[in-house]
Amino acid sequence: MPSPAPAPVPPAPVPAGRRLPLPRLPRSPRRGKQHGDHAPWRSLRHRSMRWWSAANLVSNAGTWMQLTVQNLLVLQITGSAAATGLSLSVQAAPGLLMGLFGGAVVDRWPRKVTAAVSQAALGLVAFTTAALVAFGELNVGILMALAAVTGLIATVDGPACALLGNDLVPVKDVPSAIAVGSLVHSVGRLAGTALAAVAVAFLGTASAYAANGLSFLFVAAVIPFLRPVQAPPAPTPAAPQVPVPGSSHRPGSAREGLAFFMRRPRLMALAGITGLSAVFGRNYGLTLAVLVTGPLQAGAAAFGTVSTVLAVGGMAGAVLAARLRSPSVRLVGALAAAGGLLQAVAGFSPSLAILLIMVLPMAVVESVSDTAGTTVLQTDPPAHMRGRVLGVWRSASTVWGLMGPPLLGLLMELAGARGTLAVGGLLIAGAVGAGALLHHRRHTPAAVLPELTGPALPPTAVTRPETLRAAA
Structure with a gap:
């Protein structure tokens, strides 16, 4: 026969004027883990x-x-x-x-x-x-x-x-x-x-x-001597891939990579945003040099100061971007639009000091946007397609690099340095905003209501089944 359980011991009386000590709870590891996951x-x-x-x-x-x-x-x-x-x-x-x-x-x-x-x-x-x-x-x-x-x-x-x-x-x-x-x-x-x-x-x-x-x-x-954490994809001959749907190109071909890129809405949107920014918003070595030495009437030393601030902002932006975990094309678009607006405002800077204040956040936004876009580009495609996706991107970015300086030079001949910065920045922000609005409209399902005959019903009545039966 088991022995009876011992009677519970009553807690010791607490002297008057003293509070019961609160139990010490174990520290939740979630906060530290999240901090580690976001460490630059x-x-x-x-x-x-x-x-x-x-x-x-x-x-x-x-x-x-x-x-x-x-x-x-x-x-x-x-x-x-x-x-x-x-x-x-x-x-x-x-x-x-x-x-x-x-x-x-x-x-x-x-x-x-x-x-x-x-x-x-x-x-x-x-x-x-x-x-x-x-x-x-x-x-x-x-x-x-x-x-x-x-x-x-x-x-x-x-x-x-x-x-x-x-x-x-x-x-x-x-x-x-x-x-x-x-x-x-x-x-x-x-x-x-x-x-x-x-x-x-x-x-x-x-x-x-x-x-x-x-x-x-x-x-x-x-x-x-490097040891990958992610398993690299097997080469194409050893592990044939399924062709891109709707494409007649053989697996592993360069044309298959181009077809994949063209059929990927996220990559096409990223290319459009980055292309606009590269042509109209990132040639600061040209546009800001003309602005500093022209309307602001400063010399080469002043432009050197602007370049230094751009470099410092780029490094600060890289540190901030390193805290990202899963950036999206929407984030890249928002940063591109913000950078465009900052550029437009910077174009009307009345002095070098104001320009330096504007240049710093411009460089930070550009650096974060670059890191976010590169992350999407290198992680969105399946592993066996990433080399060809980067190949398409290299060709496209070469086009942007060749187009930007001549186009901006022509625009500065017509509108001046201030006008070029303002027009380019507003064009970037406007195009990104229009694209976001179009995407929202395409992916927002319209409310479908049953067709009713007879007198119109109040909005509250439509949601009631008995009212719909009565109207029918």
Whole structure:
């Protein structure tokens, strides 16, 4: 027979004037977890991402070392500013013509292998250029050929490295990874520009190209040791994909990627928003330079200050954007419209001080918008289509880059710097607002009421079944 349960012990009496102590509840882990999920640097918790960011910092510094001296080298060889512009166009041309095919290559080959090979190839081009410069054998024809080869390799290297970086973190941390990459790019630009001046002064122009070649080899050496968190998609030959509905293109083809992009409303909306912003709202190196040196009657030093504020705002925006988890096209549109309105107001700045106040939020909004849009672009398509989607995007962005400066130059001839900033900003905000309104109307179901005969009924009566039966 079990023993009886012991009687409960009554609580001890509490002295008069004292309160009962409240029980100490365990701290909810939800708040800390949410804070960790939104931390700007959360992508760096992954070891491979830390190595990848360090490699990209070295690579960006080397790239900007080369870019800093490249235009001066072309001028030195040719003595023509037109030749300098032509070399830049030749390097950009493969992105326009071959971007889609480069993306198809990324979808067909393993990403780590593709990125390592493309980085090694870019390093070989940089070393070749350095040797030709050192021995005085570089001429215009060879220079243009090397620029074209660099642009061709970049059509594969760009999407391969971007998608490989995303594979190193969970999907929820992709915005943080992209924002960290933006900060790495900015820091690498500053470091590379400073190092280029030192290297050229002590070692000559060829040293900048050699340093860039070494930076590419460093990235290629790091890639084999990276461990993706997201499983990369199997290459197309090993795992055939189902063709895009309504498309006769074979799986894995470049044309299938274009068809997929054109049939994806989110991607088309993102392309429209980004294209408008790129053409009418982001060429601040041109529009703000004319505004500062023209209507505001300031000099080159003042525009340098404006450029510094733009850089600081871009870094601050990257930190804010790193806190995003799942940005949407709607967010990109709202940020683009806000940036357009800020640009329009900045166009009428009466002084340099007011312009600097406006430029800072413009740069922040642009940076957050860029990170949000890039995240959507790189995560919305299925894994086996992302290389081709980025290839289509590269071709489209090359068109925007070529269209923007001439169009803005013509507009400034007609409306001036202030008018160009105002018209461009209002055009962006108006187009985004019109698109959002059209989307809302298309996706808002109309209220369907039964057809009634006889006298009209009050609105409250329509919802009552007995009233509808009586009316029938």
